[in-house]
Amino acid sequence: MIEVRNLRKTFGPTVAVDDVSFDVTKGEVLGFLGPNGAGKTTTMRVLTCYLPADSGSAKVAGYDTADHPIEVRRRIGYLPESAPLYLDMDVTEYLSFVAEIRGVPPPSRRARIRDMIELCNLGSVQRRPVGELSKGFRQRVGLAQTLMHDPDVLILDEPTTGLDPNQIVQIRELIKQIGREKTVILSTHILQEVEATCTRVQIINDGRLIAQGTVDELTHLATGDARVVVRVKAPPAAVEPKMSAVPGVKSIRQIQAPADSAARYELVASSSEEDALEEAVFRTAVENGWVVTELRREAQSLEQVFQRLTRGEA
């Protein structure tokens, strides 16, 4: 549905997007992940034909963004960052303007607007001026706008910024639901968002794609070490030497000061030892007569992967 090939875009001396290629197929929700200024918005602007690329190509539903911008735009619903809206209009007026400019046929317009109001939970504010609405409502009005013409492709630039936790959950559910039948690209720098909504992730940094895959693939990608956190009741001086002796352990570090005479430690081992590590730690504790109050494997989070990848590149 979306094909991007060797896309490059510069602003004067700054390279915003550098040789980016990717595909998105129907039914996928692609998460665009990266620090601020990484090139996420620029890529989206090229896809929506707001900005032209310097070189490379982008195709949406088979139409090239450079040659057939109007055809491309017809097939895309786009929510720009911070969901800009016409503040003087009320919600229904705004949505009817969108329906009209999006070419929703007049007979079905009213029904379509009603459906969008229902889908995005805007019933209570449908006659209020957009300028008076809270951030959460504005974001949902923006989302209703993107869905109005039932587009094949949705491009959402940071769709959940400024929402409260309940609203975030709602919007994510909505995106997931929509994503089953459509093609969705959403950008974010919130990692839980990707884990919660996306079927695939791309990490972009300094304009380059530095990793892509499913959330699982990416978390495995960067796993060099296995980490185990253990909390034991033991004489502090004895723990570190004994635990260091456990096979495979490369380092140990106290991560929480003793409370109730129990301290929490983090052990790092090579990942090949991962499965045996917990057992060995437990045995060591038992042999020494320590009470284990906590023992868990620390999963590599996307967060760590992200930090490692983006810092490593910079």
Add this chain to the structure above:
Amino acid sequence: MESVIPIFKKEFRGYFQSPIAYIFITVFMVLLHGLLFWATGFLVIGQAELREFFGLISIMLIFFVPAISMRLWSEEMKLGTMELLMTFPVRDWEAVVAKFLAALAMIAIAILLTIPLPISVGIAGKLDPGPVIGGYLGALLLGAAYLAIGAWTSSTTSNQIVSFILALLILLVGSLGLDWIRQFSPSWIAPWLSYLSLREHFDNIARGVVDIRDIVYYLSVTGFFLYLNVRAVESRKWT
């Protein structure tokens, strides 16, 4: 072409959703009639004064048109809705034309609402319809040219005040300024200056002499600045 109508409707309604339209029309009417009566003596308006009436409209438009045009693009840029508008299936020129026409409709309403005045002159005494029709035609053409200039300045900045002042400056120089400079300029330049002057052609038309050259002049000025407007909207793509 199909995108022109929805944008036109949105823009035109926008003037009436905010107090802009009402304030604009009220102030325009009060000021126009007030100045006219004050300048010409109370209620003694005849054929001769109608000339001053149209002259006054042509000067007032210098100040009133930028007030209407300043928000056209600056507001879109300020709100960030430019990105929204330009990612709808809309061509740049369609948006430019739609916004121009909506503002022109607004200005035309203000101008045409003054019609009762020449009509009452006609009822009171003899009235030559030529200069009246010419006057209104001229005022609309002049308004369109001013508006194209204002729309262009609006598309160059996200600050409405800057857009207003820029437009006002260009209009003042392009009409009153050129008229003034002409008095001191050598005789071989004078005709050129008077040809360039935005108001000079209006005087011709308002006399009831509708010369195709004057109409072409206004249409070309309008077309030229609308073209610049389209280029300014496109300029986001240049970097």
